[in-house]
Amino acid sequence: MSFDIVIVGAGPAGLCFARSLAGSGLRIALVEGQEEEVLITPPDDGREIAITHHSQRLLRELGLWARLHEDEVGCLRDAIVLDGNDRDGLIFRHDEMGKAQLGWLLSNHAIRRAAYAEVMTLPEVERITGARVSAVCTGSDGTQVSLENGEILHAQLVVAADSRFSATRRAMGIAASMHDFGKTMLVLRMQHDVPHEQVAWEWFGIGQTLALLPLHDPHTSSVVLTLPPPMMRTLLALDDAALAAAMAERFQQRLGAMRVSGPRCAYPLVGVYAKRFVAERFALIGDAAVGMHPVTAHGFNFGLLGQATLAREVRAAKAAGQPIWSPSVLQRYERRHRLATRPLYLATDLLAGLYTDDRRPARVVRKLALGAGARLRPFKRMVMAGLTAEASGLPMPFRQPGARNPR
Numbered sequence: 481m482s483f484d485i486v487i488v489g490a491g492p493a494g495l496c497f498a499r500s501l502a503g504s505g506l507r508i509a510l511v512e513g514q515e516e517e518v519l520i521t522p523p524d525d526g527r528e529i530a531i532t533h534h535s536q537r538l539l540r541e542l543g544l545w546a547r548l549h550e551d552e553v554g555c556l557r558d559a560i561v562l563d564g565n566d567r568d569g570l571i572f573r574h575d576e577m578g579k580a581q582l583g584w585l586l587s588n589h590a591i592r593r594a595a596y597a598e599v600m601t602l603p604e605v606e607r608i609t610g611a612r613v614s615a616v617c618t619g620s621d622g623t624q625v626s627l628e629n630g631e632i633l634h635a636q637l638v639v640a641a642d643s644r645f646s647a648t649r650r651a652m653g654i655a656a657s658m659h660d661f662g663k664t665m666l667v668l669r670m671q672h673d674v675p676h677e678q679v680a681w682e683w684f685g686i687g688q689t690l691a692l693l694p695l696h697d698p699h700t701s702s703v704v705l706t707l708p709p710p711m712m713r714t715l716l717a718l719d720d721a722a723l724a725a726a727m728a729e730r731f732q733q734r735l736g737a738m739r740v741s742g743p744r745c746a747y748p749l750v751g752v753y754a755k756r757f758v759a760e761r762f763a764l765i766g767d768a769a770v771g772m773h774p775v776t777a778h779g780f781n782f783g784l785l786g787q788a789t790l791a792r793e794v795r796a797a798k799a800a801g802q803p804i805w806s807p808s809v810l811q812r813y814e815r816r817h818r819l820a821t822r823p824l825y826l827a828t829d830l831l832a833g834l835y836t837d838d839r840r841p842a843r844v845v846r847k848l849a850l851g852a853g854a855r856l857r858p859f860k861r862m863v864m865a866g867l868t869a870e871a872s873g874l875p876m877p878f879r880q881p882g883a884r885n886p887r
């Protein structure tokens with residue numbers, strides 16, 4: 481079982497990386513713990529992923545976009561971020577950048593389904609599913625990947641895309657800084673009487689943060705609520721009718737009556753940044769490299785960007801007849817991806833801390849920050865350029881807490 485590259489993990493990042501190498505002449509093994517049936521029809525995990533213009537271009541180039549159904553694509557026209565009960569906030573309007581919209585919203589399970597369908601068409605990718613990697617060993621003369629079923633794979637290069645809690649990263653001795661925010665994030669699809677008008681809401685309330693992400697149907701949104709775990713447990717114990725009423729109450733009835741229309745999915749909020757993205761004949765991509773707090777909606781956008789950067793370096797080395805695993809190839813990836821992600825990772829950490837801290841000094845600072853942001857045109861333009869730029873995956877500076885409708 482000898483390959484050019486073994487990819488560990490067939491999540492969105494691992495799948496996109498395999499797809500990005502199509503036609504390069506490299507033989508790839510893609511190892512995934514889940515069974516193939518699950519990968520072909522992934523379960524709804526409640527996540528709605530906000531996609532920037534640059535990510536949308538990458539998804540088109542990889543063939544994933546064409547595999548999405550029309551009703552799986554939501555339009556993110558405008559967004560508003562508000563603090564507490566203020567009437568004025570930071571409004572991001574698509575027309576300020578001459579674009580038809582700020583971005584798109586796609587369900588994570590739709591992305592996974594589309595990516596897996598694309599990879600299934602690639603003869604050079606051997607899919608090894610229902611198999612977990614138990615050990616990885618790399619050295620100057622090659623790599624060895626051991627599976628729990630006793631099989632051993634050999635490759636020139638191992639690329640790990642096995643989530644923010646990556647066991648492969650740990651096995652390679654790569655440290656990561658982790659920030660546990662001590663909060664739980666609930667994502668829940670809901671129908672509501674008042675239409676969303678394709679506007680995302682961010683609402684940094686006292687003791688809670690709420691977001692509303694507009695989906696394809698004008699009366700359906702993804703509601704994202706962040707609470708301390710004990711409060712979340714109480715909420716999740718409610719039946720659908722009581723939960724819907726509690727959500728309508730949290731939104732101060734601004735959306736009229738609300739109904740639960742999707743699974744309840746709760747996630748612990750943990751941010752992760754690997755100290756290194758590469759080692760000898762080894763690279764980390766996706767959340768295994770940079771696991772963002774969802775408040776800035778950038779985990780997958782960065783995952784897409786990183787896999788594209790690494791694939792470009794690997795393809796160039798292969799085309800030039802150079803080793804795809806050479807330190808210079810890997811270090812170029814490390815440098816570029818760190819530069820692209822580190823500032824926003826740090827800013828997100830700061831923002832997430834500030835907006836989940838209800839003590840008085842934090843409340844004053846965020847009120848000032850939002851007020852200043854609303855007045856400072858250059859700041860707004862920088863944020864909007866990040867969302868709408870075609871050429872790089874820059875910040876999507878909000879996600880999660882919601883606010884009033886800017887109408």
Ligand SMILES: Cc1cc2nc3c(=O)[nH]c(=O)nc-3n(C[C@H](O)[C@H](O)[C@H](O)COP(=O)(O)OP(=O)(O)OC[C@H]3O[C@@H](n4cnc5c(N)ncnc54)[C@H](O)[C@@H]3O)c2cc1C
Binds near residue numbers: 511772
């Ligand atoms: C609530 C929420 C909202 C989000 N919203 C946004 C957003 O708006 N915009 C955005 O860009 N991002 C968003 N994200 C982040 C985004 O979902 C992630 O960045 C992305 O899914 C990570 O993809 P990945 O492939 O790196 O990892 P994962 O999706 O975690 O996939 C890892 C894969 O590796 C497999 N695996 C793990 N260990 C092994 C092993 N030992 N052997 C074999 N296989 C293994 C797993 O089974 C899994 O399939 C959000 C995340 C959450 C939780």
